[in-house]
Amino acid sequence: MGRAERPRTKLVPVPATNFIPERDVDKSPILEARHLGIDFGGLTAVNEFDMAIGRTEIAGLIGPNGAGKTTVFNLLTKVYQPTRGTILLDGVDTAGKTTVQVNKMGIARTFQNIRLFNNLSVEDNVKIGLHNHIKYGMWQGIFRLPGYWKEEKIAHDRAMELLSIFDMQDLASHQAGSLPYGAQRRLEIVRALATNPSLLLLDEPAAGMNPSETAELMDNIVKIRDTFQIAVLLIEHDMSLVMGICEGICVLNFGQIIAKGTPDEIRNNPEVIKAYLGTKGEE
Numbered sequence: 320m321g322r323a324e325r326p327r328t329k330l331v332p333v334p335a336t337n338f339i340p341e342r343d344v345d346k347s348p349i350l351e352a353r354h355l356g357i358d359f360g361g362l363t364a365v366n367e368f369d370m371a372i373g374r375t376e377i378a379g380l381i382g383p384n385g386a387g388k389t390t391v392f393n394l395l396t397k398v399y400q401p402t403r404g405t406i407l408l409d410g411v412d413t414a415g416k417t418t419v420q421v422n423k424m425g426i427a428r429t430f431q432n433i434r435l436f437n438n439l440s441v442e443d444n445v446k447i448g449l450h451n452h453i454k455y456g457m458w459q460g461i462f463r464l465p466g467y468w469k470e471e472k473i474a475h476d477r478a479m480e481l482l483s484i485f486d487m488q489d490l491a492s493h494q495a496g497s498l499p500y501g502a503q504r505r506l507e508i509v510r511a512l513a514t515n516p517s518l519l520l521l522d523e524p525a526a527g528m529n530p531s532e533t534a535e536l537m538d539n540i541v542k543i544r545d546t547f548q549i550a551v552l553l554i555e556h557d558m559s560l561v562m563g564i565c566e567g568i569c570v571l572n573f574g575q576i577i578a579k580g581t582p583d584e585i586r587n588n589p590e591v592i593k594a595y596l597g598t599k600g601e602e
């Protein structure tokens with residue numbers, strides 16, 4: 320379907336500006352998506368997606384099931400190449416880049432369905448995230464030359480430091496697949512952080528967590544942002560988490576942005592209530 324013919328969702332007036340927090344306004348955004356869109360055959364899954372994220376912002380992407388949220392993550396991380404539009408990461412156009420390349424450029428993500436190496440230890444899962452930064456060569460690795468041991472020690476120390484964010488150092492030698500569900504979700508975040516991102520994408524980080532685990536997760540997301548001075552964009556259906564820690568929220572419905580705003584603005588937006596919050600409520 321051509322662009323002019325595409326049925327358009329009636330848009331409520333949304334502020335033209337994005338919601339860069341006060342402390343980030345004098346710096347360029349870490350991410351800018353402009354007119355981003357993707358079609359799957361005849362289906363326009365995402366259209367005219369515009370968003371800017373401040374360098375230390377915690378931003379939320381919400382919307383009903385099938386609204387296009389995960390597709391946006393897949394576009395940002397180049398699982399899909401966009402049909403239209405531009406993505407700038409720290410001002411650099413990511414057109415034509417691969418998932419691995421955009422990860423090296425600074426985007427890391429977790430998945431809706433946990434994707435760990437279940438048979439490897441917790442520590443090794445984190446080290447996989449670190450591998451971009453390990454500098455020993457193939458021969459040093461094969462013959463266990465001094466350079467290998469030095470880099471291994473650095474990787475071990477860094478893995479333990481990252482695990483300590485979630486107080487998981489004591490689990491380092493456990494098999495990842497044997498961890499309780501909540502701990503596996505936390506490990507995924509640690510592994511994403513190990514790639515040294517400037518923007519962390521979290522796809523439903525609180526899914527399957529009980530209220531006390533979710534409350535702890537909220538504290539930890541804020542702690543991660545404060546410690547690493549990075550931006551976080553999260554998809555979440557748990558409104559207590561979204562409204563509790565997100566500074567800017569973007570609402571998608573049928574692939575289109577229907578509102579952007581602060582938690583208060585989103586909570587009180589009639590279009591959002593009709594499309595989403597009215598049915599989901601303040602969970």
Ligand SMILES: Nc1ncnc2c1ncn2[C@@H]1O[C@H](COP(=O)(O)OP(=O)(O)OP(=O)(O)O)[C@@H](O)[C@H]1O
Binds near residue numbers: 383384
């Ligand atoms: N690879 C694909 N091929 C065809 N259609 C797709 C593909 N990926 C996503 N879609 C479609 O795009 C739309 C948006 O899906 P998406 O998974 O992004 O929604 P979502 O907002 O993340 O939903 P949920 O909250 O249920 O996870 C859906 O209609 C989905 O079926």
